[in-house]
Amino acid sequence: MQPATACASSGLTIPWLRRCSSLRVKCSTSQRAHCASTSTADTAEPIEPIEPIDPIETDPEPDPEPFKLKPLPYPFNALEPHMSKETVEYHWERHHRGHVDSLNAIIQGTEFAEMELENMVLTSYNEGNPLPFFVHASQVWNHDFFWETMKPGGGGNPSNVLKYLIERDFGSLDELAKEIQNAALTQFGSGWVWLAYKAHRLGVGNDINPRPSKKDKRLVVVKTPNAVSPLVWDYYPLLAIDVWEHAYYMDYENRRGDYVSVFLDKLISWDVVSDRLKNAMFRASKREKMEKREMLLDKMKEARLRVKAVDLRPTPKARPKMKRRQY
Numbered sequence: 469m470q471p472a473t474a475c476a477s478s479g480l481t482i483p484w485l486r487r488c489s490s491l492r493v494k495c496s497t498s499q500r501a502h503c504a505s506t507s508t509a510d511t512a513e514p515i516e517p518i519e520p521i522d523p524i525e526t527d528p529e530p531d532p533e534p535f536k537l538k539p540l541p542y543p544f545n546a547l548e549p550h551m552s553k554e555t556v557e558y559h560w561e562r563h564h565r566g567h568v569d570s571l572n573a574i575i576q577g578t579e580f581a582e583m584e585l586e587n588m589v590l591t592s593y594n595e596g597n598p599l600p601f602f603v604h605a606s607q608v609w610n611h612d613f614f615w616e617t618m619k620p621g622g623g624g625n626p627s628n629v630l631k632y633l634i635e636r637d638f639g640s641l642d643e644l645a646k647e648i649q650n651a652a653l654t655q656f657g658s659g660w661v662w663l664a665y666k667a668h669r670l671g672v673g674n675d676i677n678p679r680p681s682k683k684d685k686r687l688v689v690v691k692t693p694n695a696v697s698p699l700v701w702d703y704y705p706l707l708a709i710d711v712w713e714h715a716y717y718m719d720y721e722n723r724r725g726d727y728v729s730v731f732l733d734k735l736i737s738w739d740v741v742s743d744r745l746k747n748a749m750f751r752a753s754k755r756e757k758m759e760k761r762e763m764l765l766d767k768m769k770e771a772r773l774r775v776k777a778v779d780l781r782p783t784p785k786a787r788p789k790m791k792r793r794q795y
């Protein structure tokens with residue numbers, strides 16, 4: 469069987485070479501001679517069409533970078549003069565990217581590569597016995613959160629619900645700032661300072677007090693060492709200040725307090741913090757309802773089992789009927 473061939477002159481695909489001349493296509497003399505000399509077409513059978521072969525399905529190559537470095541929400545120099553271009557560039561390009569790269573190197577090809585970052589932080593925290601990549605997962609999450617907490621021309625005053633809760637839980641914005649300052653200055657070594665929303669805690673293993681209390685449904689200021697965030701206590705983070713030296717040393721040297729003051733006065737985006745609070749309250753309320761519903765269902769289940777157990781008790785034998793005396 470002859471393979472299909474394209475005529476060099478016309479470009480037509482012809483089933484066998486001899487047919488080239490019968491089609492009267494424009495072939496040069498040398499090409500016709502070539503066709504004639506190589507053709508065996510008199511006796512050749514028509515070529516059966518070749519069915520296209522399906523490409524072999526193979527597993528896609530694992531993505532070498534399951535997590536990507538999130539772009540900054542503003543240019544490197546947008547926070548100047550309060551945070552220099554050099555600080556932002558070095559911090560994002562070296563530290564933040566370093567954690568993304570290290571995380572990808574560790575989790576590539578593992579089940580964790582498919583996880584969402586927040587779940588990965590919680591899973592790898594492992595209830596206080598962190599897995600080796602917790603530090604990278606958590607630092608990627610923390611830095612994404614940190615960059616979005618700031619904006620060019622930030623500062624000012626919070627509004628609406630956030631303002632009300634700050635005044636209710638701290639007395640005033642100044643008192644909140646003092647508490648944040650105190651947390652930053654007393655955090656020994658590297659770490660983070662947070663404003664978070666603490667919801668009701670029903671059956672959360674990591675919490676110190678997993679029962680509902682008067683301290684629930686409130687704003688709290690907390691500090692965390694190294695890479696830890698309040699996520700691991702099941703709080704809802706609203707605001708993050710990176711107090712690792714790389715975040716401020718080039719601009720403020722060892723004056724961490726000055727850096728925190730400027731952060732609150734000139735860089736913070738209260739709009740973002742407000743949006744996070746709304747989201748946190750919604751999620752907390754939804755979760756509380758679900759937990760209450762589950763508790764109620766459990767109680768109903770227990771009650772039903774108790775009723776069943778009562779029903780299953782052997783019924784006392786009926787007293788034998790006394791024969792009536794005949795008088």
Ligand SMILES: [Fe+2]
Pocket residue numbers: 559563611710712714715
């Ligand atoms: Fe940092």
